[in-house]
Amino acid sequence: MRGAIKFQCILDCSNVCCGGATIITLKELGKLYRFFPITLGFSKIYPLNSIHRKYIEDFSFRYKSFYIIGDFIAGNRLNKKCRLLKNYLCSIHGSLKPLQCHIIPFSVTFPEALQNFVIAERRRTAFKECKGFNESSPVIWNGEFTDEKLREKFYILRNNLIEQRDMMNRFFLKFENHIAFRKFIDKESGFLEVPIVEDFIDELCEIALIDDIGDFLKSQRSLFIKELTVGGIKNSLFVDALNAIDRFKSLISKI
Numbered sequence: 100m101r102g103a104i105k106f107q108c109i110l111d112c113s114n115v116c117c118g119g120a121t122i123i124t125l126k127e128l129g130k131l132y133r134f135f136p137i138t139l140g141f142s143k144i145y146p147l148n149s150i151h152r153k154y155i156e157d158f159s160f161r162y163k164s165f166y167i168i169g170d171f172i173a174g175n176r177l178n179k180k181c182r183l184l185k186n187y188l189c190s191i192h193g194s195l196k197p198l199q200c201h202i203i204p205f206s207v208t209f210p211e212a213l214q215n216f217v218i219a220e221r222r223r224t225a226f227k228e229c230k231g232f233n234e235s236s237p238v239i240w241n242g243e244f245t246d247e248k249l250r251e252k253f254y255i256l257r258n259n260l261i262e263q264r265d266m267m268n269r270f271f272l273k274f275e276n277h278i279a280f281r282k283f284i285d286k287e288s289g290f291l292e293v294p295i296v297e298d299f300i301d302e303l304c305e306i307a308l309i310d311d312i313g314d315f316l317k318s319q320r321s322l323f324i325k326e327l328t329v330g331g332i333k334n335s336l337f338v339d340a341l342n343a344i345d346r347f348k349s350l351i352s353k354i
């Protein structure tokens with residue numbers, strides 16, 4: 100028998116869950132590229148059971164024996180706090196807020212019916228300090244989501260991942276000869292984060308309906324520079340991202 104999940108977000112503790120980077124999808128790129136430096140992220144998912152396996156097959160792709168999910172990483176993983184967190188509060192609201200932030204602490208990588216596994220694991224680890232779970236909070240999951248808005252965002256996010264799956268698979272293979280790629284594949288778990296290289300920029304802007312590529316490049320360049328060094332450490336991924344932007348600019352200037 101599954102226990103109900105009682106949860107209500109307590110706004111003043113966002114520093115627990117609003118880390119340096121959040122996940123976004125291709126469909127969100129157009130509205131968020133002016134707020135975050137954006138890279139590509141890939142992670143492995145291990146199905147819990149046959150129901151979970153069937154569920155992830157819709158939005159993940161196979162590489163060797165792994166199921167891989169690809170998305171966009173908005174922000175800087177070296178930072179402890181999201182760049183949009185101001186005085187412990189998120190500074191973007193409504194439809195601008197990333198879908199992932201709307202569904203936290205749940206995870207779209209598990210079916211709705213298995214979200215109790217997600218919460219049990221998160222309460223043991225990353226969300227240990229989260230104050231949102233308590234007896235006086237409303238039930239928001241009871242074998243299924245009881246909060247309609249949460250359910251809606253969850254399925255929009257899932258559909259976005261399904262729609263971008265094949266493109267992410269192609270992008271992933273592009274990095275096959277990189278050392279970081281091989282390390283990622285050799286490890287049991289882990290995460291591969293790579294820049295949006297020049298070969299993808301045109302296509303991404305077109306699919307994400309970003310008409311002004313110049314504005315995309317300018318905004319991203321400025322954000323990568325702003326976030327380049329954190330605590331005295333230079334983010335080498337952002338150096339690569341800046342180089343990719345410069346190579347793209349030089350390519351289009353020759354056309």
Ligand code: SF4
Nearest residue numbers: 108109112116229231
């Ligand atoms: S999800 Fe938890 S940690 Fe994050 S703001 Fe809400 S209550 Fe706080």
Ligand code: SF4
Nearest residue numbers: 117181183184189200
């Ligand atoms: S966008 Fe807002 S809700 Fe999302 S991680 Fe950043 S501060 Fe938190």
